[in-house]
Amino acid sequence: MITAWLMAGLLFTPLAWAVLCLLLDFSRGRLVSCLGITVQVLVSLGLWVAVAREGGFLYGLGGWEAPLGIELRVDGLAVTFILLTAIVAGACGLHASVYLAPDNAWYRYFWPLFWFLWAGLNGVWLGGDLFNLYVGLELLSLSAVGLVALGGGINALRASLRYLLAALLGSMAYLLGVALMYGQFGTLSIAGIASLLPETQALVGPGMAMALMLSGLALKTALFPLHGWLPPAHGIAKSPVSALLSALVVKASFYIAARLWLEFGHELGSTAVAQLIGGLGGAAVIWGSWLACRQSQLKQVVAYSSVAQIGYLFLLFPLTFAVSDTASLQAQQGMTLQVVSHALAKAAMFLAAGNLILATGSHQVAGLAGVSHFLPFSLFSFGLAGVSLMGMPPSGGFAAKWMLLQASLASGQWWWIVVLVAGSLLSAAYVFRIYQASFVAKTGVDDFYHPPGSLEVIPLLLALMSLGLALVAEPLLSVMALSLETGGAP
Amino acid sequence: MTPSLLYAFAGAGLCGIGMFGFIQLRHLLRKLLAFNLIGSGTFLVLVGLAQHGQGPDAVPQALVLTGIVVSIAATALAIVLIRRYFHLSGHTSLEADDSDSGQGGAE
Numbered sequence: 001m002i003t004a005w006l007m008a009g010l011l012f013t014p015l016a017w018a019v020l021c022l023l024l025d026f027s028r029g030r031l032v033s034c035l036g037i038t039v040q041v042l043v044s045l046g047l048w049v050a051v052a053r054e055g056g057f058l059y060g061l062g063g064w065e066a067p068l069g070i071e072l073r074v075d076g077l078a079v080t081f082i083l084l085t086a087i088v089a090g091a092c093g094l095h096a097s098v099y100l101a102p103d104n105a106w107y108r109y110f111w112p113l114f115w116f117l118w119a120g121l122n123g124v125w126l127g128g129d130l131f132n133l134y135v136g137l138e139l140l141s142l143s144a145v146g147l148v149a150l151g152g153g154i155n156a157l158r159a160s161l162r163y164l165l166a167a168l169l170g171s172m173a174y175l176l177g178v179a180l181m182y183g184q185f186g187t188l189s190i191a192g193i194a195s196l197l198p199e200t201q202a203l204v205g206p207g208m209a210m211a212l213m214l215s216g217l218a219l220k221t222a223l224f225p226l227h228g229w230l231p232p233a234h235g236i237a238k239s240p241v242s243a244l245l246s247a248l249v250v251k252a253s254f255y256i257a258a259r260l261w262l263e264f265g266h267e268l269g270s271t272a273v274a275q276l277i278g279g280l281g282g283a284a285v286i287w288g289s290w291l292a293c294r295q296s297q298l299k300q301v302v303a304y305s306s307v308a309q310i311g312y313l314f315l316l317f318p319l320t321f322a323v324s325d326t327a328s329l330q331a332q333q334g335m336t337l338q339v340v341s342h343a344l345a346k347a348a349m350f351l352a353a354g355n356l357i358l359a360t361g362s363h364q365v366a367g368l369a370g371v372s373h374f375l376p377f378s379l380f381s382f383g384l385a386g387v388s389l390m391g392m393p394p395s396g397g398f399a400a401k402w403m404l405l406q407a408s409l410a411s412g413q414w415w416w417i418v419v420l421v422a423g424s425l426l427s428a429a430y431v432f433r434i435y436q437a438s439f440v441a442k443t444g445v446d447d448f449y450h451p452p453g454s455l456e457v458i459p460l461l462l463a464l465m466s467l468g469l470a471l472v473a474e475p476l477l478s479v480m481a482l483s484l485e486t487g488g489a490p
Numbered sequence: 491m492t493p494s495l496l497y498a499f500a501g502a503g504l505c506g507i508g509m510f511g512f513i514q515l516r517h518l519l520r521k522l523l524a525f526n527l528i529g530s531g532t533f534l535v536l537v538g539l540a541q542h543g544q545g546p547d548a549v550p551q552a553l554v555l556t557g558i559v560v561s562i563a564a565t566a567l568a569i570v571l572i573r574r575y576f577h578l579s580g581h582t583s584l585e586a587d588d589s590d591s592g593q594g595g596a597e
Contacts, residue, residue, distance in 0.1 A: 131553050138560045142567055149571055157575040158584055164568055165521060169512060172528045175557065176505060179532055182550065183498070183539025 003050045004059045007072050009043050010082065010122045011061075018115035026102040029111035034097065036115070037090040044079075044086035051079040052479045058128065071189070073128035076482030077336060081125045081255065084340055088247045088347045088462070089118050095351050095458045096240035099358075106151035113150070116143040117244065124252040129188040130178045130213075133256050134171065141167035141220070144249050148237045159232035166219055166229040170253070173216030180209035194263040203268060210268045213260060214277075220253035223277075223314060224284030227307045231291075234303040239354020242299060246306045247347040251339050254313050258335065261317055274321035281314025282419040289426030293433060297363045298356065301430055302349050305389060308423060309342045315404055315416055323411035330410065334403030336480050337473060341396025344466035345388040351459035352382040358455075359448045365434060370442030372435075377456050379438055384463035386431035391424045396469025494538050501534025516583040518572045522565060529561045 017036040021029040056075030065071065074082075093114060100107045116139060123136030145167065149160035182188055184205045185196050193206075200206065222230040230250070234242045261269065288308030295301045319331035355378045360367045371379055388395035401420050408416040469476075504527055511524030533554045540550040576582060 131556070135556060135560065138564065142564060145567065145571070149574075154575065154579045157571060157578065161518065161568075161571050161575060162584060164564075164571065165512075165525075168525050168564055168568075169528075172505075172525070172532060176528075176532045176535065179536035179539060179550075182536065182553075186540070186547075188549075188553075 003047065003054070003057065006043050006047045006050065007059050007074060007126065008061060010040070010047065010126065011072075011119060013039055013043065014115045014119035014122065018112045018119065021111035021115060022109075024108070024111075026100070026108045026110065029108065030097045030102075033093060033111050033114070037093050040118070041086045041090050044083045047074065048079050048083045048479070051076060051482060055482050070132055071128045072126040074126055076480045078125045080336065080340070080476065080480050081251070082122060084343055085118065085121050085125070085248055087465070088343050089114075089121070089244060091458050091462055092240045092244045092247075092347060092351070095243070095354075095455060096238070098452060098454050099240055099354060100238065104151050109146070110150060113143045113146045114244075117147065117249070121248055121252055124255060129190060130181060130193075131188050134175055134178060137174070137220070137253060137256070138171055140249055140252055141171065144245055147241045147244070148233050150238070150241070152236065155232075156236050159229075159236045162229045163233040166226075170216040170219035173219070174213050175216075177209040177211075177213030177216065180205055180212070184209070190259065190263055197264060197267045200267075206264070207268050210260065210264055214257055217253045217257040217260075218277075218280075221250050221257065221310060221313075222307060224280050224287055224307065224311060227284065227288070227310075230307060231300055231303040234306060234350075235297065235299045239299070239350050239357070242303070242354075243347040243350035246303070246350060247343040250306070250310060251343060254310070254339075258313075258316055262320065262332070265317075265321060269317075269321055271322060274318040278315050278318035278416065281311040281317070282416065284308060284311030284314070285419050285423040286426065289423055289430065292430040293426065296365055298353050298365050298368070298434070299350070299363065301365065301434065302346070302353055305349075305427065305430060306346060308427065309338075309346065309389065312338050312342075312401070312404065312420075312423065315408075315419070318413060319404065319407045319411060319416070323407075327407045327410035330403050331407035333477050333480070334400050334407060337396055337403060337469070337477075338400035340476075341388055341400055341466050341469050344462050344469070345385040345395075345397065348381055348385040348459040348462035348466060349389070351455075351462070352378055352385065355451045355455050355459065356382065358451050361449065365437045368434065368438040369440040371438040371448070373441070374446040374448050375450070377460075378451070379435075381456070381459040381463045383431070383435065384467055385459070386427075386434075388463070388466040388469075390428045390431060391420075394470040395467045396473070397466070399470035399473045497538030498535050499538075501531040501536075501538055504528070504531030504534065507531075516585060518568075518575075518582055518584065522568050522572070525568075526561065526565060529557070533557055 013036060020032060024032060051074060059072045061070040061072060100110060120136050120140030120143060124133060127133040127136050145160050145164045148163055149157055181193060185193050187193060219226045234245050285308050288304050288311060292301050292304035295304060313335055316331055316335040320328040356371060357363055359375050359378060388397040391397040391401040405417055405420055408414060508524045508527030508531055512521055515521050515524060536550045536554055540547045
């Protein structure tokens with residue numbers, strides 16, 4: 001019973017805090033939010049322990065059963081992402097509370113948007129039916145767009161409008177797919193549709209619905225070649241916001257796509273579709289990394305690196321379709337490790353990049369000259385996060401890529417190994433390019449602004465977590481593997 | 491063809507028109523109207539397809555109600571952003587000035 005309260009709390013705390021913060025100014029909102037972050041982290045930890053002990057379960061919110069009520073479901077994967085969200089969003093919130101200047105009147109809206117974003121994320125991780133996932137996704141997108149536009153000038157508004165239009169088109173395509181699914185099966189629950197699918201004869205309608213939903217979600221996840229909106233939006237937002245967007249928001253739409261594929265893919269997918277999506281992912285890895293090497297602005301480098309790292313996630317589609325169970329399991333584990341390690345590393349990288357920009361006062365990569373001598377600490381967090389993105393042992397990125405590599409070998413799809421190796425080499429190139437720029441000797445004295453210690457510590461902690469992920473991968477993966485069936489009574 | 495199926499086909503047609511407008515039009519407000527057209531089409535499909543010959547179904551009506559609330563929120567946010575963008579830049583479309591620095595430094 002206590003677990004049911006924890007689950008409801010995960011949704012209601014952020015919503016309540018959002019409304020509360022709407023009434024307060026930035027400084028008071030900061031105090032209230034720090035309390036809220038503590039509550040959320042503790043509740044997430046509690047739910048994680050509960051699921052690790054008893055397995056996943058279903059819970060009808062307020063005692064209302066589906067289809068009219070909202071049914072929440074939690075399994076090992078969902079609870080892992082909830083804990084990840086609590087850690088990363090908490091870190092970004094604490095960073096933002098120091099990073100954003102309270103004298104800008106617009107920033108009082110940061111906290112309400114931040115909490116709505118968190119509510120949307122938890123809604124997506126916990127949602128059990130297609131329509132609630134849509135609502136969670138919309139809450140997420142609208143608050144993310146608001147955060148990008150927050151207190152910005154023309155360029156920020158243009159980036160956020162472009163982001164909003166892409167997000168709206170993506171959700172409408174998804175919703176149209178949901179409508180077709182409901183018309184065919186008369187249910188919205190993912191598990192219900194999955195159980196009806198094997199007996200269905202006419203697969204044209206559901207196939208079209210699946211195609212609509214997947215393309216809408218691919219647009220929202222910024223899969224190549226639909227990634228055009230991501231770099232401007234993530235590059236121009238304030239650094240803690242960029243960290244939230246890159247680390248968590250794009251993962252939410254990917255999580256839905258992955259769940260749809262794993263549940264319906266056997267009936268509705270085909271080898272051609274799986275290879276096509278994987279191929280787009282592979283192209284994203286190469287093209288995103290290549291463009292990251294060529295950007296002149298520091299945050300654009302990190303944003304294009306996100307496009308590339310998202311590409312790895314889509315290798316899940318070919319590696320789980322029509323392959324042996326072992327290969328499929330390895331691919332799924334590789335995907336979850338990639339989500340977790342990229343979230344930690346990319347949040348660390350964006351926060352560290354924000355510190356570097358604060359210190360040098362310049363957005364350019366070339367402006368980093370002399371940083372290695374006077375600000376080794378900020379650069380160190382950036383580099384540690386880079387190690388995980390490159391996939392060097394013992395980082396989480398290494399464990400993820402190793403799993404994907406094994407899955408490619410086990411399923412005989414050797415061509416994905418080329419993508420994995422090329423992507424790692426290219427990401428090494430763009431991380432070292434930042435290093436090269438910062439090791440250029442600069443004559444003269446230390447004229448850099450030194451960010452306060454609390455700003456420096458947060459990205460360092462995140463980067464260390466991402467780096468050490470491979471060491472605790474075994475227990476993490478064992479909890480992730482807990483499904484609903486193994487669980488106790490609902 | 492039953493009347494309810496007619497609604498679904500009309501909805502699909504609206505979606506197509508809206509999608510065309512969304513991609514083709516450059517004026518931001520027109521893009522937003524096209525988005526609302528797609529939304530209305532989707533709601534028609536949702537209600538029309540779900541009849542199944544045994545009379546109205548309550549679930550899609552509840553879904554459409556929620557969907558309308560979501561799309562009003564999205565439209566309101568978009569209008570606020572478009573208005574502020576117009577005040578700051580004097581442009582009504584995003585492409586008008588791609589020639590300048592694009593994603594230049596922040597303020």
